[in-house]
Amino acid sequence: xxxxxxxxxxxxxxxxxxxxxHLDDAIRAAARRAVHTRPAPLVVPTGRQRWYFPLAAAAIIxxxxxxxxxxxxxxxxxxxxxxxxxxxxxxxxxxxxxAPQPERRKAESADSRQLRAPPPELQKAPEPAAAPAPPxxxxxxxxxxxxxxxxGALAGSAKTAPKASSAPPAARAESARAPAAPxxxxxxxxxxxxxxxxxxxxxxLQSPEQWLQGIADLRRQGRHEEADKSLAEFRKRxxxxxxxxxxxxxxxxx
Amino acid sequence: MESPDEELMLxxxxxxxxxxxxxxxxxxxxxxxxxxxxxxxxxxAEELFQEVWVRVIESRSRYAPKARFxxxxxxxxxxxxxxxxxxxxxxxxxxxxxxxxxxSANPARQAEGxxxxxxxxxALEQLPPAQREAFLLHQxxxxxxxxxxxxxxxxxxxxxxxxxxxxGKLKTAxxxx
Numbered sequence: 001x002x003x004x005x006x007x008x009x010x011x012x013x014x015x016x017x018x019x020x021x022h023l024d025d026a027i028r029a030a031a032r033r034a035v036h037t038r039p040a041p042l043v044v045p046t047g048r049q050r051w052y053f054p055l056a057a058a059a060i061i062x063x064x065x066x067x068x069x070x071x072x073x074x075x076x077x078x079x080x081x082x083x084x085x086x087x088x089x090x091x092x093x094x095x096x097x098x099a100p101q102p103e104r105r106k107a108e109s110a111d112s113r114q115l116r117a118p119p120p121e122l123q124k125a126p127e128p129a130a131a132p133a134p135p136x137x138x139x140x141x142x143x144x145x146x147x148x149x150x151x152g153a154l155a156g157s158a159k160t161a162p163k164a165s166s167a168p169p170a171a172r173a174e175s176a177r178a179p180a181a182p183x184x185x186x187x188x189x190x191x192x193x194x195x196x197x198x199x200x201x202x203x204x205l206q207s208p209e210q211w212l213q214g215i216a217d218l219r220r221q222g223r224h225e226e227a228d229k230s231l232a233e234f235r236k237r238x239x240x241x242x243x244x245x246x247x248x249x250x251x252x253x254x
Numbered sequence: 255m256e257s258p259d260e261e262l263m264l265x266x267x268x269x270x271x272x273x274x275x276x277x278x279x280x281x282x283x284x285x286x287x288x289x290x291x292x293x294x295x296x297x298x299a300e301e302l303f304q305e306v307w308v309r310v311i312e313s314r315s316r317y318a319p320k321a322r323f324x325x326x327x328x329x330x331x332x333x334x335x336x337x338x339x340x341x342x343x344x345x346x347x348x349x350x351x352x353x354x355x356x357x358s359a360n361p362a363r364q365a366e367g368x369x370x371x372x373x374x375x376x377a378l379e380q381l382p383p384a385q386r387e388a389f390l391l392h393q394x395x396x397x398x399x400x401x402x403x404x405x406x407x408x409x410x411x412x413x414x415x416x417x418x419x420x421x422g423k424l425k426t427a428x429x430x431x
Contacts, residue, residue: 007424010374011393019286023300024278027307031266031274034311 208238216250227251259323267314278307281327284394288328291390292335294379302338306331321404328395329405332387339383370428377427381420384408388416389424 206214211234218227231251234241243251257265257273259280265273285306290299309330317326378386384406391397391405403413 003425004421007374007421007428008393010370010428011378011424013371014375016283017287017290018283019300019303023304024282027304028275028278030308031278031311032271034314035266035269035271035274 260319
């Protein structure tokens with residue numbers, strides 16, 4: 001037997017003190033209590049968590065779709081507001097009429113902006129303005145397309161007239177109007193009684209701004225009946241077009 | 255076949271209160287004597303003993319059997335003893351190489367020293383705390399030198415040295431008879 005074993009044996013012969021019974025009972029009771037009152041879990045149970053993610057994802061998708069639709073509905077109005085105050089538009093409107101080719105290009109580039117408010121000059125001054133022409137109604141658009149297919153139609157000279165005459169009626173009307181579009185007001189001013197019946201259809205081929213200006217001119221010339229009819233026609237053709245308050249006063253006052 | 259301590263502790267962590275009873279029955283005596291002979295005051299020993307088991311109960315859900323349950327249990331006890339001695343202004347390490355304040359001057363004890371067991375007990379009480387703790391961990395907890403090193407946070411060589419010195423002093427006390 002080694003010395004270490006001898007010491008161990010002697011040590012085990014020492015009195016074997018033990019904890020008192022009441023201490024044993026207290027510790028065991030504490031252990032049982034702890035088991036029956038388990039601490040709250042640090043993580044939410046998985047079963048409940050499983051519902052949170054799909055629900056949150058669905059809510060996000062619905063919200064995103066709703067916001068997108070709302071923005072799409074609101075966009076045209078915002079565009080009108082922004083277009084009204086654009087100085088670039090005013091500059092374009094003040095360009096001389098002697099350059100029909102750039103005017104034509106501007107009109108083509110405005111395809112996507114049919115509903116455009118009239119430029120400030122139109123609201124203030126009765127002078128004809130070569131405002132950038134938003135695309136005319138469907139019939140006029142067809143005419144423009146037909147015109148584009150005829151290369152000489154854009155020249156605006158007398159030489160192009162025969163070529164235009166070979167196009168469909170709407171295209172003919174457009175080709176007749178296109179060179180004279182900036183001068184629509186002047187045309188209306190010298191129109192005789194025989195042409196009054198055609199004035200509405202002539203307006204219909206113009207841009208909304210030009211149409212409204214024509215109505216204002218009619219009003220100034222005292223041709224209220226024609227102005228009323230033309231305005232009614234305009235509203236029928238462009239139900240969504242927002243006419244500014246100032247222009248509306250010019251159109252409705254007698 | 256008896257379940258290992260680690261399985262019992264895991265079972266208790268899973269809600270089996272009976273597993274704790276078994277575990278407690280296995281270790282209550284050794285742990286109590288370890289604490290009692292370390293602090294030499296029954297009241298303090300009972301308080302520390304209870305505190306050790308409270309820590310075990312509180313740690314049941316976090317327990318992971320990385321080492322023997324006994325090593326973990328006596329580590330808790332060791333840490334509580336260190337706190338206790340620190341509160342009393344004593345340190346285990348500082349007394350490592352020296353004899354503790356001796357009670358050998360007690361005449362009553364010397365009179366009883368005729369008996370080997372009494373001398374052994376007296377010698378045990380005279381051991382420096384670190385050596386005494388190493389000896390008690392070995393005897394009451396059944397820990398190896400490596401496990402004593404883990405419990406006390408000392409190096410394995412230091413633990414081995416403490417145990418060897420303790421054994422040598424106790425042998426001398428017993429052989430004096």
